[in-house]
Amino acid sequence: MISHPMPEFGSFCLLLALILTAYNLAVGGLALWGGSPSGLRITRRPEAVWNRLGETARRAGIASFVALCGAAFALVYAAFTNDFSVEYIRAHSNIALNPAYKFAALWSGQEGSLLLWAFLLSAYGLVLRMRHRVDVRLTAFASVIMAGIQVFFLLLLTVGAPPFSIAPGPVAADGAGLNPLLQYPEMVMHPPLLYLGYVGFSVPFAFALGALMMRYPGEKWIHITRRWTMVTWLFLTIGIFMGAHWAYSVLGWGGYWGWDPVENASLMPWLTGTAFLHSVMMQEKRGMMKNWNVWLIFSTFMLTILGTLLTRSGAVSSVHAFAQSNIGAWFYIFITIVFAVCLFTFFFQRDHLKSENKLESLVSRESSFLFNNMILLAACFTVLWGTLFPVLSEYVQGSKVTVGAPFYNRVNIPIGLFLLFLTGIGPLLAWRSTSLRSIRRNFILPSIAMAVTFAGLVISGLRPWNDGDDMQSTFFSLIAFTLAAGVITAITEEFLRGANVVRTQTGKNLLASIVLLIRRNTRRYGGYIIHFGIVVMFIGIAGGAFNQAREMEMSAGSTIDIGPYHLISTGMTQDSKPEYDTSYLVLNVYRGGKYVTTLSPEKRVYFAGTDHEQPSTIVALHSTAQSDLYTVFEGTNPDSGLPIIKAFLNPLIAWIWIGVVIVVIGTFIALAPNLVRTAVRQRQEDQVPVGASPLGVPGVLAKVPHA
Amino acid sequence: MRKLTGLWRGPVFWARIVQTALLCVVTVVMLGANKSPFERIGHQLICTCGCGQILLECNHVGCTYSTQEIAELHAQLDAGASETAIQHFFVAKYGPTVLSAPLRGGFDNAAWIVPMVVFLLATIGTFAVVWMWKRRALRLAGGIGNVVAIAEPSIPQDAALRDRIRRETEY
Numbered sequence: 027m028i029s030h031p032m033p034e035f036g037s038f039c040l041l042l043a044l045i046l047t048a049y050n051l052a053v054g055g056l057a058l059w060g061g062s063p064s065g066l067r068i069t070r071r072p073e074a075v076w077n078r079l080g081e082t083a084r085r086a087g088i089a090s091f092v093a094l095c096g097a098a099f100a101l102v103y104a105a106f107t108n109d110f111s112v113e114y115i116r117a118h119s120n121i122a123l124n125p126a127y128k129f130a131a132l133w134s135g136q137e138g139s140l141l142l143w144a145f146l147l148s149a150y151g152l153v154l155r156m157r158h159r160v161d162v163r164l165t166a167f168a169s170v171i172m173a174g175i176q177v178f179f180l181l182l183l184t185v186g187a188p189p190f191s192i193a194p195g196p197v198a199a200d201g202a203g204l205n206p207l208l209q210y211p212e213m214v215m216h217p218p219l220l221y222l223g224y225v226g227f228s229v230p231f232a233f234a235l236g237a238l239m240m241r242y243p244g245e246k247w248i249h250i251t252r253r254w255t256m257v258t259w260l261f262l263t264i265g266i267f268m269g270a271h272w273a274y275s276v277l278g279w280g281g282y283w284g285w286d287p288v289e290n291a292s293l294m295p296w297l298t299g300t301a302f303l304h305s306v307m308m309q310e311k312r313g314m315m316k317n318w319n320v321w322l323i324f325s326t327f328m329l330t331i332l333g334t335l336l337t338r339s340g341a342v343s344s345v346h347a348f349a350q351s352n353i354g355a356w357f358y359i360f361i362t363i364v365f366a367v368c369l370f371t372f373f374f375q376r377d378h379l380k381s382e383n384k385l386e387s388l389v390s391r392e393s394s395f396l397f398n399n400m401i402l403l404a405a406c407f408t409v410l411w412g413t414l415f416p417v418l419s420e421y422v423q424g425s426k427v428t429v430g431a432p433f434y435n436r437v438n439i440p441i442g443l444f445l446l447f448l449t450g451i452g453p454l455l456a457w458r459s460t461s462l463r464s465i466r467r468n469f470i471l472p473s474i475a476m477a478v479t480f481a482g483l484v485i486s487g488l489r490p491w492n493d494g495d496d497m498q499s500t501f502f503s504l505i506a507f508t509l510a511a512g513v514i515t516a517i518t519e520e521f522l523r524g525a526n527v528v529r530t531q532t533g534k535n536l537l538a539s540i541v542l543l544i545r546r547n548t549r550r551y552g553g554y555i556i557h558f559g560i561v562v563m564f565i566g567i568a569g570g571a572f573n574q575a576r577e578m579e580m581s582a583g584s585t586i587d588i589g590p591y592h593l594i595s596t597g598m599t600q601d602s603k604p605e606y607d608t609s610y611l612v613l614n615v616y617r618g619g620k621y622v623t624t625l626s627p628e629k630r631v632y633f634a635g636t637d638h639e640q641p642s643t644i645v646a647l648h649s650t651a652q653s654d655l656y657t658v659f660e661g662t663n664p665d666s667g668l669p670i671i672k673a674f675l676n677p678l679i680a681w682i683w684i685g686v687v688i689v690v691i692g693t694f695i696a697l698a699p700n701l702v703r704t705a706v707r708q709r710q711e712d713q714v715p716v717g718a719s720p721l722g723v724p725g726v727l728a729k730v731p732h733a
Numbered sequence: 734m735r736k737l738t739g740l741w742r743g744p745v746f747w748a749r750i751v752q753t754a755l756l757c758v759v760t761v762v763m764l765g766a767n768k769s770p771f772e773r774i775g776h777q778l779i780c781t782c783g784c785g786q787i788l789l790e791c792n793h794v795g796c797t798y799s800t801q802e803i804a805e806l807h808a809q810l811d812a813g814a815s816e817t818a819i820q821h822f823f824v825a826k827y828g829p830t831v832l833s834a835p836l837r838g839g840f841d842n843a844a845w846i847v848p849m850v851v852f853l854l855a856t857i858g859t860f861a862v863v864w865m866w867k868r869r870a871l872r873l874a875g876g877i878g879n880v881v882a883i884a885e886p887s888i889p890q891d892a893a894l895r896d897r898i899r900r901e902t903e904y
Contacts (some may be wrong), residue, residue: 219876280787286785384873385866400859408848415835415844422840425829428779429844431787433834437848 033190036100040141040190042091043148044180050173054083058166058240080166087155087169090176091148098145101138101189105131113193114138120203122604126214127204135216135642136338137189138351139342142218143334144179146225150165151176154229160250167236168229175228178360186353186699204584206606206642208633210276216268220292223262225328227295229254229716230302231327234320239370241378248310253697255306259299266292267686278643278658280575280674282682285434287342290413291333294406298326301402304395313382314392317372318399320379324368329406342416387459394452408437439502443509446564449557450513453520459495471519472512479511480504499571506568513561517554524551524641545701552696559688562681569653569678577660579668580611582612589675590614591655593625598662598669606642611659611669615648623648627659627671651684653677770810774819778802779833787833802827 031349057080061073101114105128110116118138119131134137151172158165183189230251238246269292274282283289300320308314335357336342372379385392412429419427454468483504490501521540528539530548544551576588582597596612610628614621628644641661648655656674663670775789782798784791788806789798802823809819834892835841 279790281790284785384870385863386870387867388860388863396859396863397856400855404848404852404855409850411848412844412850419829419835419844421838427837427841427844428785428830428833429786429835430779430833432776433844436834437845441852588815 030109030111030192032100032103032107032109033192034189036097036104037184037188039093039096039100039186040180043090043097043144044184045176046090046093047148047173047176047180050083050087050090051170053079053086053175054170054173057083058163058170060380062240062626083173084155084166084169087151087173088490090173091152093275093486094145094148095203097183097189098132098141101141102129102132104190105129108201110198111192112189113191114189116193116198116201118133118201120201123201123204124209124210125448127209130208130214130217131204133221134204136189137183137187139217139221140179140183140187141189142221143225144176144183146218146221147172147176147179147228149653150226150229152170155233161246164233164236164242164247164250167240168232169230170447171235172228175232184354186356188608203605203632203712205642206630207276209632209642210272212272212275213266216265216272219261219268220265223258223260223265224292224295226254226258226327227299227327227330228324229258230323231655233369234323235371236299237374238320238378245313245544248306250572252306253490255299255303256697259296259303260690261301262292263686263689263693266296269685271683274679275645275647276643278645278654278660278673280676281570282679285429287413288333288337291336293583294409295326295329295333297402297406297409298322298329301399301406301407302326304402304536305399308392310393312392314385316379316381317376320372321368322399324372328361328368329410331357331364335361335477336413342413346661389455389465390459391452391455391457394448394455398445398448398452401448405438405441405445409434412437412630416587442564442567443502443505446506446509446513446561447558450509450516452556453557468516468519472516475515476508476512480508483507489714503568503571506564510561510565510568514558517558517561518586518686520554521551542701544695545698546698549696552692552694552698555692555695556689557692559685559690559692561685562688563685566678566681566683566685569681570676572677574675575672577670577672579663580613580671586671586673588655588673590617591622591673591675593655593657593671593673595656595669595671606630608644609659609662609669610644611671613646613657613671615655619713625655625657627657629659649680651678651680652680770816771806774810774816775803775806777820777833777836778806778823778831781827781831802831 057076061080063074066688073642099110101112101389103109104112104115105119108115108119108121114135114137118135119128123131127134131138133142151169154165154172155169158169233247233254235249236242267291270282273284274280302319305315305322308317309316335354338353338357385396387393412433415429416426419425450472451469454465454472458463488500488504490497490504490506515729521543522536524543525536527537528534528543529536532539532542536544574588576586579586580595582585582595584595586593593613594614594616596614598609598611600607600609602608608628608630610626613625613627615623615625625646625648627646630642630644632640634643643658643660646657654674654676656676658672660670660672660675765859772789776787778788780786780791780799780802782791788799788802794807805823805826806819814822820832820836825836829837835844
C-alpha cells in the first residue's frame, strides 16, 4: 500500500480541528447554559465548575487554529513539492507554475478555498478567544457561535469536499496547471482579501447573536465589535475592488464590473454591511434601531453564505464556472439552520430590543441614516432580485432568462445617485433635529458648488439633450458630477470649519489644525474621508459614459486614432516561455505629436501541464488621471493573418482606484484611537464659553449642530 | 433657534416631493429611447458563446457566435423587421437567454417592476416610519416646545443632560 504522509497529515489535522471545534461548541454551549440562572446546580460551587468547563472549550477553540494551520500547511507543502498524488494539487498546479501561484493554489479551487475559509475563520476565532477578557461571558457566547459555523465548514471539508483526496490510478507526471486567468499578481491577493471580508462578518454576527441570546445589557457589544466590523468591511472593499481591477486588467473587455452572479454575491454583503456600519451608530448613540441592526448583521452574514452558495452550487449561471460543484445542498441546509436560529432567538428575546429613544424630526441625522439604510438595502434587493430572477423565471415560465448589465445599470444607477445625494446631506444634518438656520448655513456652499458645476459642465459641452444615442448615460454623468461637487464642498467645509476653531484655540496653522482635528475625532473625520473616497469613485464610474472604442487590423506602420492619442504599430512579435507561447504587438503611442509610451498588448496560449491549450489576454494600458488608453490584442484574422487590436479610451477610470485608496486611508484613520487630551488642556477647554467648540466639549450643539 | 414647522412637516409637501421624485424617475428611465436600432438591439442581446458579454461588446476574435449574430441582426434590420420581431427571431433561434435582460413581456416585466415598487414602498415606508416616530415623540414630550428644549440645552448647569447630549451627538 502506497503511503502519502503529507496528505494524511493534512486529513488528520482537519479531523482534529473538527473534534476540537465540536468540543468548543458542545462543551462551551453546555457551560454557558449551566452557568446561566436556569442552569444545572450540580455542585456547591456551580459557577466555578462551569467556568472551568468553559475555559477548556475556549482553549479547544484556540487549539483548532493550530490544527487548521497544519492542514493549510500540508496543502501548500503538497503544491510546492508537486505532490500530484493529491487530486486537488493535480487539478490546480503543475511543475512549471510560478511559486507565488503555487501558493495561490490554496484558494484556486473548491476544496482549497473552503479550507482557506475554515482557516481564516479559526484565525478570527483565535483573536476573539485570546481577547476574551474584554467581556468574558459575551466572548464565550460569540466563541461558541463561531465554533458552530466552524463545525459546518470542517464537516464539509472532511466529508463533502476533502482537499486531500488521493488521485485515482498512478501518480501523474505533471498537473493540469492553474487557470491562466488566475495567473496574475492581483489574484494572489484578491481571493484571500475577499474571504477575509466574508469570513470576518462572522464575528459581528456571533457577537450580535450572542448578545441577543444572553440579553446583554447596554450597547457595549457594539463598541467591542465596531473595529471587527470596520476591518471586515475594509477587507471586503479592497477584495471587491481588487477583483474589479483584475477583471479590468485581465479579461480584456474594457470594463471592470460585469454584474456576474459571483460579483453580485460579494456586493450584497458589502451593501448590507455598509448599512449596518451606519445604522449601528444610532443604536450606539441613541439606543435606537435595535431590531433593525440585529437583522442587518444577521442578513449580512447570511448573504456571505448565500454568496458562497451561489458560487458553489451552480444554481445560477456564472462565468466563474471553476467554482461550481455539487456541495450546494450543504449550504442550503446550513443557511436554513442559521436563519432558524436567528429567527427563534429574535422571537424569544425581542422584548430586549426595545428602542430607548424615538426619532424626533424628519430633518435629522437619524432620518438620513434611515434613508441611507433604505437606499443601500434597495440596492441590495435589486442585485439579489436580478441574480435570482433567472431561477425564478425558470420556475414560473419554464425557461431561464439572462439578467445582465443593462438591467443592473438601468435600475441601480438612479439608486446610486440617490445614495450619493445622501452622502452629501447626511453629515450636514444634526442629530435629533436640524434648524432652518443650520440648513441654510450648511447647504449654501454645496448648493452653489453644484449650480456652478452643473452650469460649467453644460457650457463646456456636457449636454445630454444633444447626445442622441448616449443621452441617458450623459444625463446620469452630469447629475453624478454635479452631486459629487456638492458633496466634496460639504466635506471640505466641514474640515475647514473645525480646523478654524482648532486654529483659534491653538494658534497652529491650517494644515496642523486639520491634522489635530482629525486626531481628536478620528472616527468622525475618518468617516468624512471615506465619504470623500466614495465620491471620487463615483466620479470615476460616471466617466464611463464617455468611453470610446475602436477596433482594426494592424499591419506594421498602420495607425489608430482614439481621443487625443495616435497609435502606430511597429509589428507583431512572438515568443515562447516555459508555460506559454505569446504573441504581442508593439504600439508606439503619441499625443499631440509627442511620444508618450509604448504598449504591448499580448495574447498568450498556455500549454504547460494542461491537457489542452488555454488562450489568455494580457491587456496593455497607459493610465492617467484623465483617461486610460486600454489596448487588447484580440488575435489574428484567420483570412488576412493580420493582428486585430481593440483600443479603448476610458475616461476617469483611475479615479475609481484612487477613490479606493482614499477609502482605505479613511478607514485606517477611523480605526485609530482619538488623541487623548491632557487634564490641563481639558480644563482649559472646559472653560471655553458654552457653544464655542465643536470638539466634544460642552456646548457642542449650540455652535455646531451638525456635529 | 427656529424649528422646522408648517410646510416642512406638512403631508402635502412630502406628497409633492414624492410626486416629483416619481416624475424624475420615469423621465430618466424613459431617456435613452432614441438609440439607433442596431446599437439598441445589439445591446439587448448577448454573445451565445458562453462569455456572457453583450453582443456588440464581445471581444473574442474568431468568435463565430458573435459574428454570426451580428450578421443576423444586420439582415433582420435590412429586411425592415421591427424591434420586437427581431427579439422574437433571436429568442426563437437561441432561446430566451440570448436577451441581455428580461424583455419578453409577461412575467419578464416583474424583473423591472418589482425593484421599482420595492424602492418606492421602502421610500414611502421610511417616510411613514419617521413621521410616526416623530409624532409619538412629540406626544410623549407634550409638544414641540419640549423637544426644542432637549435639542438646545437651555440649562447649562445641567451636566447630566449636557453629557447625554454630547454622547448622543458625537459622530
